[in-house]
Amino acid sequence: MARTKKETKNTADVGFEKQLWDAADVLRGNLDAAEYKNVVLGLIFLKYLS
Numbered sequence: 001m002a003r004t005k006k007e008t009k010n011t012a013d014v015g016f017e018k019q020l021w022d023a024a025d026v027l028r029g030n031l032d033a034a035e036y037k038n039v040v041l042g043l044i045f046l047k048y049l050s
Contacts, residue, residue, distance in 0.1 A: 028036045
């Protein structure tokens with residue numbers, strides 16, 4: 001018997017990503033992208049430690 005490929009569908013909830021993106025824009029404010037990257041990476045590191 002031949003095997004059939006299962007179809008993979010991307011069913012991600014777009015609303016959630018939009019909310020995250022909007023929150024990141026609000027937090028970023030007038031920071032330069034390079035500075036914002038350092039802030040976000042620091043927050044991710046702190047979350048990892050806790």
